[in-house]
Amino acid sequence: MPRTIEKSEALELLSENRRKILEREDECVMCALVRRASQSAELLAETEHGVLLLDRFGTREGHLLVIAREHVEDTPSLGWEVYAELQRLAYRATEVLTEVLAPARIFLAVLGASNALPMSFPHFHIHVLPVYDTDERARPAHIFSWSAGVLVYEDEEAEALASRLRQALAAATR
Numbered sequence: 001m002p003r004t005i006e007k008s009e010a011l012e013l014l015s016e017n018r019r020k021i022l023e024r025e026d027e028c029v030m031c032a033l034v035r036r037a038s039q040s041a042e043l044l045a046e047t048e049h050g051v052l053l054l055d056r057f058g059t060r061e062g063h064l065l066v067i068a069r070e071h072v073e074d075t076p077s078l079g080w081e082v083y084a085e086l087q088r089l090a091y092r093a094t095e096v097l098t099e100v101l102a103p104a105r106i107f108l109a110v111l112g113a114s115n116a117l118p119m120s121f122p123h124f125h126i127h128v129l130p131v132y133d134t135d136e137r138a139r140p141a142h143i144f145s146w147s148a149g150v151l152v153y154e155d156e157e158a159e160a161l162a163s164r165l166r167q168a169l170a171a172a173t174r
């Protein structure tokens, strides 16, 4: 099972991870994830305008991200066609999460800080976040925060989960 770590430890891991993936120190992290998506074990699906990835720093098992390929910050700047395509990818993600992990609920959210923060980015992305608890722990304010801890996977765990989700997605598209 992936383990939950505290926010301070997660921030350290995140900056270590960032040094590995960024081309330049000021590169947008979401742009870097998109750039590396095709060689990454976390890639679940991709379309013309977006990628669907397993979030390695999520708050629950199976926390996924739909990320716009282009660095666009505001929803209206995407245009409806691109926005609709990204939401369709998020919808497919909810189908496979339901099938593979059977969460109690799936939250969908477009968040992102207006200025880049250590764990929040303005580049358009959609969180697809399965929730397994049905009590207080399932409250959005709790789920969409790192304060209650961050889930981290060992590489093999992430690869195994990504592979299950990828297979389910591929089967659903046939």
Ligand SMILES: [Zn+2]
Pocket (backbone or CB within 6 Å): 028, 029, 030, 031, 032, 070, 071, 072, 123
């Ligand atoms: Zn970006």
